[in-house]
Amino acid sequence: MTVLAHDLAHDPAFPDPTLRDRGGPAQPLLSVTGLVKHFGGKRRWRGETKGAVRAVDGVDFAIAKGETLGIVGESGCGKSTTARLVMQIIPPDAGEIVFDGEEVGSRALDLTAYRREVQMVFQDSYASLNPRLTVEDTIAFGPRVHGTPRREATGRAHDLLARVGLEPGRFAGRYPHELSGGQRQRINIARALALQPRLVILDEAVSALDKSVEAQVLNLLLDLKAEFGLTYMFISHDLNVVRFMADRVMVMYLGKVAEVGPSDVILNNPSHPYTAALLASMPSMDPDNRTEEAPLYGDPPNPIDPPPGCRFHTRCRFTSAICANREPPLAAVAGPHAVACLMTQPGSGHPQAAASREVAA
């Protein structure tokens, strides 16, 4: 293993990731501000577009070096769109993405260089592998694109296969349809690591796997993170998995951030009513203490023309008149824990909120 690591480190085209650090430990690896993406809709000859899907509608977040940020939310909350925007698969309508202090797309960090630093693992393990390419060709593709000679690229593919727990001698020449779902997802992980990225976006990467296979892949992800000093953006709808993986959790609802903070705070003591409802919706594992009442009624609303004010107010049990009129800003409640709910914001006018500052003064 150490011998293999040595080989990798000495490829001149791929300097050791730790040597690529620019901004130092205090600089977030990724920071995103004001990210917006609307899909479709007809542009009126005057004024706003109508009927657009407001998939991501003003999202700010940062990921520190070496941490795992979990992103949770239901369908239509914009978590996958956020991943694709960060990955630059689709262009954002607005917003700035800064990677280790350099703006993405600037002269200091063009798209090709950025894509070596950030890689992604998709949910559908089968659709994300070319059925006509062997496993080793799939993994070697990225390095080959960046100019690594074929022999070295294949060698790297074999090393990575070994690291994701697949014996190179048996698997290198296989095709995707000859592999199981878990094996395919390991290939996808190896492919993402072939460019030695610093940030890996895992978009529901374990969601399609059986539970027992999921556990194997989650362990693998933890090992790889430690071994390569990776930073993860981990997107999932499964709160248990996020609890296991993430250092910090960001909860999204209809294209906006509802709550963000350390994972034990968010998942044990949530401040946003939506986070609380999401947690309460997880099936109970206690046969004597089953869920008796659904925490929320109805389906998540359509991201086309989302409700005004707080987007959650149509389903929130604490909703008051003010919620429909005022959009709650994402404001810190304690240290790194920030919530977008008027109840947590003194002076917001919500009956449950603390008294206004003026009265207190």
Added chain:
Amino acid sequence: MSSLSPAGAPLVETKNLTVDFVGTGKPVRAVAGVDLTLAPGEVVALLGESGSGKSVTLRALMRLLPEKRAKIGGSIRVDGRDVTALSRRELSAFRGSTVAMIFQEPGLAFDPVYRVGDQIAEAVVRHERVSRAAGRARALALFERVRIPSPEQRLDNYPHEMSGGMRQRAMIALALACRPKVLLADEPTTALDATVQIQILLLLRELQRELGLAVIFVTHDIGVATEVADRIAVMYAGRIVESGACRDVIRAPAHPYTRGLLASRADHVFTKGTRLETIPGAPPDLTALPPGCAFAPRCAQARPACNAGVPEERTASPHHVARCLLLPAPAEDGACHRADATAAA
């Protein structure tokens, strides 16, 4: 599997049910001898991972498998009738009125070009030979029953005009249209968001209780099984390896596979940085099942005797059985088992 129902005949009873898929390659034994009983008003969860045979078992109960490709063996009795002997005509009357099914994808149940209400009304008219107005009235009552908001308008919706959770409710309404005695549910909440899933689970539980339905609920999610089931039957490689009251199976799993499944769940780990317990290896090749316990190659506690023959059911606690040699052998035929084991060793 001994029936748990205290009195009366079981509503569903399979004995040594096998399903083999034959095609171009080697035959695949998807179900390898399932004995399953369902008492009236009981909810059984069939729990298993992909390829365990849980969905195939469910479809076999309704003979929904392609006849040419799937060979069914053993016996299936539902409500006193031999399902394997039903004629085509009897089968279509049997489906819907005795047994109804709900799916993961409501798209399988609804025709996209007809209004949802009309499809439900039509099912009622066809099965019960009542007027269209009566069918329509039943559809409306069912929509109210499954808590679809503004049911009158929703009856005139096309399937694509409904949200995911709403479509799932409509499909439940369709399944209940002809007052079935048994409801078969094939992962009906898997494609739903968490907040919607729990609503559907609670609805199913409520309907089951009020209508006295017997339900077989196929799922891969232990949490979902815990929410709905009276009894859990764990499937592995085409067999039920453990079966017992929900509480017993979750609290005191008897089969190493069930224990492994429970332990590998991420919610069991509370300290950061610890690794998940995993079940090593992979499920067996269904074209060549091992002669013994199919889980033995992955089992840390496997012994030579495990490979000798498929383990019989042994009792872990009252009404809780598992096919595992680790459990104490039953008193009467224990000697015989031991003899087998020594012979194999």
Added chain:
Amino acid sequence: MTVLAEPAAETVRTASRLGRGYWAGVVRRLARDPVALVAAAIILTIVLAAIFAPWVAPADPYKSSMIRRLKPVGDAVYLLGSDELGRDMLSRLIYGGRLSLVMGVLPVFFAFVVGSMLGIMAGYAGGWLNTLVMRTVDVFYAFPSVLLAIALSGTLGAGILNAIVALTIVFVPQVTRVAESVTTQIRNRDYVEAARVSGARAPTIVRVHVLGNVLGPIFVYSTSLISVSMILASGLSFLGLGSKPPEPEWGLMLNTLRTAIYTQPMVAALPGVMIFITSISFNLLSDGLRSAMEVKA
């Protein structure tokens, strides 16, 4: 290290099927399809007979005989009878396969090359380029292919070469449309996105990830056009826009023999039978190819 210590997951299931090439699998599946095999055998026979016509044919296809005209099938001298100029039908049919096959295959081949390029370009690029290519293609689509072939051929003038050009132009839009739709599907697959994410540029992605996955379906579709091409070519010859007498060509033979339809219907029908057998064989083979190329998930 810990990674290696953990046993590779799920190796049992696939251990028996060691990595085999995709095309090896296609050939294996094709070999198990009796219909496709028979069709392939028929095509092979006709092709070989056409290539080795001077050795296979029992007589000179151009040698006419005024006294032995329109002999019936099964005649002592002419196995399949003789035509209106007393030429041996069997020999003419064998020789006729040469031109007919060329007229069937060549336009489709050219259309496959041009149409694939246009379609893949339009499908992968999307946007205005797609609109430009596909709307142009739609213009050609507006005319029935028979009419289009006749009109083009008539404009270019009679002759084999011009007929091939005309037929190519008829088929390019059809191939382009199929190529475009297949490419559009592939373009949105996750693996193409993953390739884009790894920093690859469009030509590399098309070469490595798109071509291999689209050429198969386009090829299968194109083989099904061969029969259409043969029939159209025969039609052109029938109208005097393709090959010229005394050249043996099935379509032309059908034309010149039509006067004999009441006296020797069997003989008159023979060129048609050949066109029918050949085109249906190509169709069956392409059907077999299509099902053999379906990769099971």
